[in-house]
Amino acid sequence: MEKGKLYERIIEQLKDLFQKSDDPVARMATVSALLYHKIDYYFWCGFYLLKDDELIVGPYQGPLACLQLAHNRGVCWAGVREKKPIIVPDVHQFPDHIACDERSQSEIVVPVFTPEGEIYGVMDVDSDKLASFDETDARYLQEIARMIFMKS
Ligand code: SME
Numbered sequence: 001m002e003k004g005k006l007y008e009r010i011i012e013q014l015k016d017l018f019q020k021s022d023d024p025v026a027r028m029a030t031v032s033a034l035l036y037h038k039i040d041y042y043f044w045c046g047f048y049l050l051k052d053d054e055l056i057v058g059p060y061q062g063p064l065a066c067l068q069l070a071h072n073r074g075v076c077w078a079g080v081r082e083k084k085p086i087i088v089p090d091v092h093q094f095p096d097h098i099a100c101d102e103r104s105q106s107e108i109v110v111p112v113f114t115p116e117g118e119i120y121g122v123m124d125v126d127s128d129k130l131a132s133f134d135e136t137d138a139r140y141l142q143e144i145a146r147m148i149f150m151k152s
Contacts, residue, residue, distance in 0.1 A: 003039075007140035010038055014144065019152045024120075027148050029059035035125070035144075036061035043104060043128040047112065048076045049121035055080065058121065066100040074098035079109035079122040085138035089131040101126070108133035110141045115149045 017030055028047045036045040046060020048069060055069040055076055069076055073096040079086045088107045091097045097107075104126040112120045123145050127133065 004136050004140070006039065007136070007144075010034055011140065011143060011147075014147060018147060018150070022152060024148050025059060031123070031144055031148070032059050032061045041127045041129060041132045042125055044101065044124075044126040047121055047123055050080065050119060055121070062126070063101045063103075066098060069098055075107050075109050076122050076124055079111050079124075080119055083111050083119060085110045085142060087133050087135075087138060089133075091126075103128045105130045106132045108137050108141065110138060110145050112145045112148055120149075 013034065014031065017034075018027055021027065032046045036042050042062070044060065044062030044065060046062070046065065047058035048055040049058045054071065057065050057067050071077070072081075075086055075088055075091070075094060075097060086109045088094045088097070091099070091104055091107050094107075106127045106129065107125065109122045109124050111122055114120045123141055125133065125137070125141070
């Protein structure tokens with residue numbers, strides 16, 4: 001299936017599921033599980049959350065990940081600093097990329113904001129293939145990130 005259609009189906013399913021709870025952790029866990037199991041090029045999918053100016057792992061699916069990311073390095077911190085999606089076609093070409101799992105080859109990070117517009121953390125997806133992510137992924141992942149705090 002074309003990836004845009006797949007994301008649209010997943011978003012419809014998430015809207016339905018999110019009526020059961022406004023809790024952001026429950027929603028992030030649900031997003032991670034659904035995306036990871038429905039999209040075949042996803043190798044790792046989850047959230048890193050800002051706590052006391054550190055990025056700490058949140059709900060995720062996939063191989064074991066770093067619990068905390070070295071301050072101000074790597075793709076997730078770039079997403080926090082720039083407050084926009086970061087698409088990395090080849091992680092080996094990204095200066096100071098943090099490899100939690102050597103098999104990751106490409107990556108996308110999108111910021112997650114609180115209802116007040118503060119940065120809350122990032123959604124991060126890794127693929128074990130090069131150049132898996134494009135503007136379509138960025139667009140739909142941003143829409144999903146906005147749903148974490150949306151009132152149902
Ligand atoms: N590669 C990320 C770290 C998190 S893992 O991909 C799960 C980074 O450079 O920030």
